[in-house]
Amino acid sequence: MKRYSVFAVAREAARYHTGWERAWKSPEPKKKYDVIIIGAGGHGLATAYYLGKNFGIRNVAILEKGWLGGGNTGRNTTIIRSNYLQDPSAAIYEKSRSLYEDLSQDLNYNIMFSPRGVMMLAQTEHEVRGYLRTAHANALQGVETRFIKPDEVKKLVPIINIDGPRYPVLGALWQPRGGTARHDAVAWGYARACSDMGMDVIQKCEVTGVRQEGGRVVGVDTNRGAIDCDKLGIVVAGHSGVLAEMAGFRLPIESVALQALVSEPIKPCMDVVVMANTVHGYMSQSDKGEMVIGGGADGYNNYTQRGSFHHIEETVRALIETFPMISRLKMLRQWGGIVDMTGDRSPILSKTPLENCFINCGWGTGGFKAIPGSGWGFAELMAKGSSPLCDEFSMFRFREGKFIDESVAAGVAH
Amino acid sequence: MLILECPYCGLHADETELAPGGEAHLKRFGPGSSDDDFEGYLFMRENPKGVHFERWRHANGCGKWFHAARDTNTLEVFGTYSAQTTEPPQDIKDKISARRPGWTWREFA
């Protein structure tokens, strides 16, 4: 693989960029691999990458029904943070965030991680107490956060309306090393690195069946023929239920639409990511200048990648209250993605009832930020059968009632 | 933006009047049931890409819960019906079979 650098770009410029090679190869599937990963989104590609990098497992195929990074990896609002409350969540998201710090250099692909800071506004006394709790938990978890006062919020975000009137800003949970990254680049960077390690990233390859013998997985059927494997990782976000059914088990998952929108680009006016959970909206400004906005999810099962417009209305309304200056900006584009929701809204990274078949799913609305950490942990789980990052996220936890519930900060009003 | 007909008040209710309530026709398992049954009842929800039966409440209307048969992939609505039943009425099943040949009740379970 040719390394990317300013010198490489200059060298190529001399010949009008006609010498660049493919970022990833386009191989035909082999008959057998040590590991097959179904799904070439961020999580699947990262899993493959760390299987190779950390465990030397390189005879790996990543099968993708459509185009790599074409699911939720390329449809989210790109927020990266790890200010979670519960230990297992904080562990995997902080591992992820710390990997993002060096990911551009690690992959030799600029994924533009921008640790500009993430703040979560506290707009009720109850939220204040919730975020104070999170700040205490984070301190013990090794996650750098602190609770900041309204004047500091205003200093960091001059465009915010601190006084309400409906919900005054009472403070915020501030994670200075949270931020954003270029979502597509994360998938592309991992794909290029996997390909460079000799792994096969195979696009337009749809899995139609999971083959098993004696309770163990032995391969998959695809639209490009049968492929054997020793181990199988299912990492397909919105279609996890369909794949699980092929593998003969059920998942505690429902798929719903989550929507986002961007404004037309304007000159930089907001340097941090702001999440306002009381009014259900969050906003950041991309490096292109667009205000990137996300809100709530539909409450019903939906596979259309289109959501209902009233969610957009509610989100925009909430954000105009929070940032009044956006009123005369214009919405350029809205879109939807299908997200997997588990019973406790936390992901599943788990062994399955089918031996040597593993599943990584249920990231809900928070998958992008977790990509490197999820890949790191899931690779360890697949390679060694256990991983401290994943073990609490077992798909069997629902039976025991051992939930990882992050909605607790929201709680209920009294 | 769904519209569902509330079978109680007869209104074609906009989605903003409705509150979704998840999978319909759940069989409740209480004390004495196995871990398997209880987990299945509470968490293993149907999530088909296609015909789905679900509960809705006409929350900003008459307040009644009702059931809808809907395709999660096309959002086609085959019909709505009373919540006071353990399985879809025959006319709804017939309609689904007509629109989705080969479909049978609970085939996806």
Next chain:
Amino acid sequence: MSTRLAQGGRFLNRARKVNFTFNGQHLTGHEGDTLASALLAQGQMMVGRSFKYHRPRGMVASGAEEPNALVNLGSGNRLEPNQRATTTELFDGLTATSQNHWPSLEFDVGAVNTYFSRFLPAGFYYKMFMYPRAFWKHVYEPFIRQSAGLGRAPEPHVRDEDTYEHFYAFVDVLVIGGGVAGLQAALTAGRAGAQVLLIEQTAHWGGRAPVDGGTVDGKPAAEFVDAALAELRGMKNVVLRDRCMGAGVYDHGYVLAYERISDHAPGPAGPRHRLWRLRCKQVVTATGAIERPLSFAGNDIPGVMLASAVRDYAVNYGVSIGDRTVVVTNNDDAYRTAITLKGLGLEVPAIIDARAGGGGALADEARALGIRVETGKAIAKVKGAKRVEGVAICAQAGEGAVLEEIKCDAVAMSGGWSPVVHLWSHCGGKLTWDDAQAMFRPNADLAPTGAAGEAFVIPAGTANGYMGLAEVLADAAAAGVAAAKAVGAKPKKAEAPQASTPDEAPIEPVWLMPQGADIKLRMKAWLDFQNDVKVSDVQLAAREGFESVEHAKRYTTLGMATDQGKLSNINGLAILSDALGQPIPQTGTTTFRPPYTPISMGAIAGEARGKVFQPIRRTPLQDWHEGQGAYFEPVGHWRRPYCYPRGEESHAQAVAREINQTRGSLGMLDASTLGKLIVKGPDAGKFLDMLYTNMMSTLKPGRCRYGLMCSENGFLMDDGVVARIHDDTFLCHTTTGGADRIHAHMEEWLQTEWWDWQVYVANVTEQYGQIAVVGPDARKVLEKLGGMDVSKDTLPFMAWADGELGGIACRVYRISFSGELSYEIAVDAGHARALWDKLLESGAEFNVMPYGTEALHVMRAEKGFIMIGDETDGTVIPQDLGLDWAISKKKEDYIGKRAQERSHMTDPRRWKLVGLETVDGSKLPDGAYAVADGKNANGQRNVQGRVTSTYHSPTLGRGIAMGLVLNGPDRMGEVIEFPGTDGKTYKARIVDPVFFDKDGEKQNV
């Protein structure tokens, strides 16, 4: 130079001048101008700079597809960035500034990027700025961010002075687009009796037809438009709206329309924009087509424009783009531009037709007018920098060897037409590639489907791929019939008027000019003018493996600018397909997403802003609280007084005063926000036994019982006092935030699980005001009011009675959340204020004062009472809180019981509720965790408990707290450590959670 012609301009009222400014320069136009046409009339072709290379940019189009002419419109509270000049109607006092340059439009430092453009191909930033690592945050990214964005950001303090509104409408047939196709479809559907709404995004009806010529029933197209409008306006079942754009089509016939009511005449009265939320049975998309640019070197230089736009400016606005306009085309339509210009006395030095065979009747007409027509030729290169100075001509079949240079100051280009399929596609309508016409058009067999699974969108006219006037009208009439039939109207046979236009020779797809253009030319051939994406960029993407159309788009940013690729997508797609050696349909298109053109955030939000953003629920006593200057906290949709500060008092001082007064004598609380649900019916007791962990069916009428409610998942979700009113009637109190949720929860179980049980539930929360009268003197003040016996014997603790106090009918509950002698008095909401006033008056001798939610919280914590939302967070079961006494052992079942039997729920290592007292008497920090030894496998500090509530108790003069601690109840007296986020470590002793009046003597008097 572009200039105003002496005559012409069908939209203009030349009698009325309009004053405006551009970059501070005072200019005039005419009524009827757009900002774009007025600027062009003043010779102002260059209006902005491109995003990446800061190249000079002029108008390319005349409508919504314009990628370049974006301005900052207005200033201060009315600043609107990225406003499209081509769709901005001119008004007196309009101020506009150009975007994305420094220090000025003419001299822009950023333009240096164009000299480095060779080093900045598609995706260059993925390959650079990585080393050294620290430079990304401190050097590279700040630099990239500084160059971001186009329009000016409004100042932080800006408040939009305009208002916006939402409209709702149900229509049988919505026709989107007021061109001849839309008019015809509306006529046909309207005549059949269907309810029709016809919307048009511009201020003008008739679309392109009046500009493009042709006849309808032997008369000019403009006369057909006038007649159609007159007929439509006369139909009662038809509504017409101009300046109203179809923005998005959603599931089940939901359509958003965006009406710009006063953008063309800003003023104080009325809303600026109106968002129509339409429910349509059928939607006809008569949205027309957009002309494509041609890809040749220098096609981005100001003065190169779409041929149709050149024609529009001439015919509609009386503006010539240049004195000498070279027309370049691959189809017949562009000949109309040459003919129009020639007719206005302007020079057309040549028509460069890439087709070897040339054109049809229009070409003959052009030749007859003496215009030189070159066939099989192409533009090798446009000369000029900030303005077109000439073109170099070459053979289309070759590699760009220059045959001739032609001096000109404008180029009118046409690469063919693309139907506007956006609205067809938003909700899942599929496309088909029409090879003969080189366009994607709607695939009628794969239309968007509605609730019944039937198609609900019908494309019509050019939007459906019909380009000739006759077939456009025929198709539109058919669409009108189909739509009318689908909604149950009875249309006559589709009869379209007879139209005629000159016969045209077929288009020949030309995606690159010349076809063998070398890399240097391809690096100058623009696809996306705003984002600076060139032919070479898409080819680079393909070479690097970005083969999916979505990859190529995202890698190059093609089509991601504010025009969302209206001009660039198809051209880019064709280049990509060519690079991959596959036909265009195999490459496919990117997804079309709403809105069609950007719509204002203000319009999306509508009226619900400021005070009505989320209306505040008010108790009957809210006015009084406000009058007292209470400090409020949001609780659910309510605002409850947190405390009532007096004078210079701090909130903490006020809370302490309120508590001391209440514990010492008498306090009052507005408890009206508590949820009140009546549960009635023969099976009400049985039902409540399932709802609550306690046994409620054994409660006697006249008595109250505290109850706990769990979710089916076992977790504690609400609590409150239940009073049995009659044998078959209970009144259940819920938490303030819980009323609606618990009501819904009850209904869910009653309607979907136990539907044969005879129970009704009514939420009467707002029917009553509820006042807690609390303190040792509580009984005295009630007795003073008189009217009922509130003595210990008649009304003991946990009893209730109906009666009247001070002449006001009420129900009095002897319940206490403070540990004091306490009466909660429920009255009709309308009498609550009167009772409150009487209580204040009678209580004056006891120095009565109201207390707020914080005093409520502190007093309940002093008593060790749990608070839903503090001690619980959705992960806590009653057993964790030592509430086993409230869980009936006799019942076989209640909601949550089975869940609480799961292994993790019965785990003895679950944290349990205890009291916590700091060793030094200080207050434990909110939310602190108690640490244990060591770290877990993920390197996180082990913990053994946490604080759930913590306060300074004025009663005890020290900090008190409750918390959940591992084996807590067995560790009384043990001291554990809570690291604060302030660097201090707090030591606290595990104690009983009841800090005050452990035997409950005060409440039971």
